[in-house]
Amino acid sequence: MGKGGGCVPSKKRAPIDVSDRDLQNPERDHPDSDQNQIPVTESTNPVQDGAVREVEQQQRRFVRIFIVFYSMYGHVDLLAQKMKKGVDSIDGAQAFLYRVPETLSEEVLEQMRVPQKHDDDEVPVILAEKLVEADGLLFGFPTRYGSMAAQMKAFFDSTAELWQDQRLAGVPAGLFVSTGTQGGGQETTAPRILVLPYLVTHVDLSVGVNLFRTGGKTCNQSLMGAAVQSTYTILSLSLQCWTAITQLAHHGMIYVPIGYTFGAGMFKMDSIRGGSPYGAGVFSGDGTREPSETELALAEHQGKYMAALVKRFARSKALAS
Numbered sequence: 365m366g367k368g369g370g371c372v373p374s375k376k377r378a379p380i381d382v383s384d385r386d387l388q389n390p391e392r393d394h395p396d397s398d399q400n401q402i403p404v405t406e407s408t409n410p411v412q413d414g415a416v417r418e419v420e421q422q423q424r425r426f427v428r429i430f431i432v433f434y435s436m437y438g439h440v441d442l443l444a445q446k447m448k449k450g451v452d453s454i455d456g457a458q459a460f461l462y463r464v465p466e467t468l469s470e471e472v473l474e475q476m477r478v479p480q481k482h483d484d485d486e487v488p489v490i491l492a493e494k495l496v497e498a499d500g501l502l503f504g505f506p507t508r509y510g511s512m513a514a515q516m517k518a519f520f521d522s523t524a525e526l527w528q529d530q531r532l533a534g535v536p537a538g539l540f541v542s543t544g545t546q547g548g549g550q551e552t553t554a555p556r557i558l559v560l561p562y563l564v565t566h567v568d569l570s571v572g573v574n575l576f577r578t579g580g581k582t583c584n585q586s587l588m589g590a591a592v593q594s595t596y597t598i599l600s601l602s603l604q605c606w607t608a609i610t611q612l613a614h615h616g617m618i619y620v621p622i623g624y625t626f627g628a629g630m631f632k633m634d635s636i637r638g639g640s641p642y643g644a645g646v647f648s649g650d651g652t653r654e655p656s657e658t659e660l661a662l663a664e665h666q667g668k669y670m671a672a673l674v675k676r677f678a679r680s681k682a683l684a685s
Contacts, residue, residue: 433504450667457671462490464519500674533616
């Protein structure tokens with residue numbers, strides 16, 4: 365992983381054009397909303413018919429990307445703010461921040477020294493039925509034992525009526541996370557790498573050596589002493605399950621990872637960095653560590669990438685209809 369041509373985007377693939385003016389999904393548009401309008405001037409062409417004007421009106425609309433998150437100590441909140449900045453920087457796209465309802469009592473939150481969230485906070489609490497208004501979705505949350513936080517899981521559990529009618533089917537969706545440690549589940553919380561049977565066959569624990577064979581290459585690592593960082597992070601990944609992508613899959617949403625589109629920043633090893641090909645991320649440590657510049661830049665990039673892709677996707681759907 366990380367060598368050869370596997371991580372290099374195909375030169376034959378059409379690039380995502382972030383300058384396209386794409387058509388919006390008419391079922392999710394709200395033309396009467398002020399925040400979804402782009403100032404325009406009247407056409408000087410007297411020959412325009414109704415159909416042309418309707419197409420032009422659709423082209424003026426923004427694609428709406430909802431950034432739905434839960435943040436206990438503020439780390440995911442910071443990523444969400446940067447992600448919104450990235451979305452809003454793309455012409456024809458607009459991001460909306462929402463937080464999911466809290467499930468813990470005020471007494472428990474106080475014991476955990478969680479900063480108070482007030483009802484008049486700028487970021488409103490979202491209800492499940494609001495999701496259908498989005499053209500794209502980004503979900504952010506801290507991990508708990510390699511899985512999403514209970515608050516986010518409770519929110520997904522509240523979407524049963526949307527699931528019943530598959531009202532979110534076909535909506536692009538991405539993920540971003542926060543973990544306390546490097547082994548806290550940044551990659552495993554999004555998807556599971558299905559390598560457990562592979563490991564059972566290829567790991568010889570009796571001699572204290574991991575034997576990973578990947579793409580014809582062999583990597584030996586000692587199992588004793590401190591944890592060893594490597595591009596072969598298979599062992600830690602294999603012990604988790606699909607803890608977030610299942611939520612998207614059962615709704616029929618289209619999972620959008622960022623891959624290595626962040627470029628050189630994905631390979632920075634001079635300092636600790638959260639995030640992965642599955643989405644942006646931050647290491648919070650004991651809660652006092654602030655997100656690094658690279659982590660914040662990756663979150664902003666994911667917002668840009670998601671906005672450009674949603675625009676491209678919306679345009680394809682409009683042309684096909």
